[in-house]
Amino acid sequence: MNVSIIGIGLLGGSFALAVREKYPKMHFIGVDTSPVHGQLAIAKGIVDECLPLEEAVAKSTLVLLATPVNIITDMLPKLLDLLPEGATLTDLGSTKELICDAADQHPKRAQYVAAHPMAGTENSGPGAAFRDLLPGKNLIICDREKSAPDSIKLVEALFRDIGMKIFYMTPKEHDLHLAYVSHLSHVSAFALGLTVLEKEKDENTIFEMASTGFSSTVRLAKSSPQMWAPIFDQNRQNVSKALGDYIEFLQQYKAIIDNQDIAGSLDYMQRANVIRRVLEGIEKK
Amino acid sequence: MNVSIIGIGLLGGSFALAVREKYPKMHFIGVDTSPVHGQLAIAKGIVDECLPLEEAVAKSTLVLLATPVNIITDMLPKLLDLLPEGATLTDLGSTKELICDAADQHPKRAQYVAAHPMAGTENSGPGAAFRDLLPGKNLIICDREKSAPDSIKLVEALFRDIGMKIFYMTPKEHDLHLAYVSHLSHVSAFALGLTVLEKEKDENTIFEMASTGFSSTVRLAKSSPQMWAPIFDQNRQNVSKALGDYIEFLQQYKAIIDNQDIAGSLDYMQRANVIRRVLEGIEKK
DSSP states (O other): OEEEEESOSHHHHHHHHHHHHHOTTOEEEEEOSOHHHHHHHHHTTSOSEEOOHHHHHHTOSEEEEOSOHHHHHHHHHHHHHHOOTTOEEEEOOSOOHHHHHHHHTSTTGGGEEEEEESOOOSOOSGGGOOTTSSTTSEEEEESGGGSOHHHHHHHHHHHHHTTOEEEEEOHHHHHHHHIIIIIHHHHHHHHHHHHHHHHOOSHHHHHHHOOHHHHHHHGGGGSOHHHHHHHHHHTHHHHHHHHHHHHHHHHHHHHHHHTTOHHHHHHHHHHHTTHHHHHHHHHHO | OEEEEESOSHHHHHHHHHHHHHOTTOEEEEEOSOHHHHHHHHHTTSOSEEOOHHHHHHTOSEEEEOSOHHHHHHHHHHHHHHOOTTOEEEEOOSOOHHHHHHHHTSTTGGGEEEEEESOOOSOOSGGGOOTTSSTTSEEEEESGGGSOHHHHHHHHHHHHHTTOEEEEEOHHHHHHHHIIIIIHHHHHHHHHHHHHHHHOOSHHHHHHHOOHHHHHHHGGGGSOHHHHHHHHHHTHHHHHHHHHHHHHHHHHHHHHHHTTOHHHHHHHHHHHHTHHHHHHHHHHO
């Protein structure tokens, strides 16, 4: 069976590395606009060969689209046009409403499975891919009922075989929740990075004074702008709302300290401490 | 030599564990308002015995004050009153202006060394203490010239012997920088925790959808309110200013996505990406 990975970055590359370990005979074809990424992907054993898009798709049973989300929405209808009969197309985009919209009117909609793994790091490109990124994590599939049973079966089997747990929701639910539990964390880290960088023009001061708490909170500010700008744009209504809620909580706390309201301060943090239970749930996953 | 640790929590306990390994003959005395903490500290080998405050201080060459910062400002003058001639008092508080103010008028000011290690975790109490928390991290000493040479020599030798690097600044500089590189990260995490918890009333959704990026960004929201409320209060002018700057950066980004300003979005994140270089500096420490 041939599998094409379009966009051989962190997610597409990590998927290939995990699946290849389970299925050593599967043949992986890389498609990437960057020849350097292609060569690196072959050297790292992510794919067996790189081919031009049309050639790769024509010989594939499964096509995995793992580019930034703006390119996913652009390419999806064209890829469905090219997709051989009986083959399946899936994507790993961090937004789902616009992507599913782009597929919905296509006569071959049933050959597409809308997927999103709850996994990532702040690094990107094939050099950042690693076999253990996806195993043990969750996968969200949207609009499952719009996909053909055989396509669902193939996609779910591969993700389950690499140790992922599958959940289902509508694209609308997906994008709303993601705005809060993922996209907002990224904006908060980017803004924290900018705030501290602007104040601490002399970077040595940050080296000397920052501890692991700062590193952990700001880590996502290292993430790829090319990947995140289209996500925030496609999910802008939910992200804008989440960001508005977040700013409100910050303003509440600013008022608490400005008013020297110690009881309010304790209460605010105690309510936030409930996140400990949630994090223990995530870490147990 | 007897060393008293007042407040046997994460920092005081980790200090004792690291120093005892280097100096097995040093005798450590714990002072804590919680008898349970005292017993746990003896059981974990953090201290040899627990004693009432006055008795412990009377027989100590070094007294380490490692309580929440409001208790440090309260206790400092009283401890200096009790401190034997030739003995040294130091503290590990995360604020320095009010704490140094509390010492400055005391006739025994020279026996006090104002210190703050750039280290911590989101956990607290003697159960959270561990030997490797402080080694490899930085220590800030404030108003070094106000301390007696012998006191400075003792404190610096112990911190250097456990592998810490020492930097100097004024209490004012310390509190300003700390607001940005430490206190702000904590507020941003508490507010992020509250925003997501309020939206995601059904905690299972967070379990399913959150990835390690969210865990890392929100981790500090698990921190102790009893420890942090007094820090934010004592450093409220700087923290309020830092928080105001942060809110402004968030509002800027909200406007960028509301206006679908992709170029602005890319530029914003690219500027934040500079933090990568800073984090590599911190991780190399």
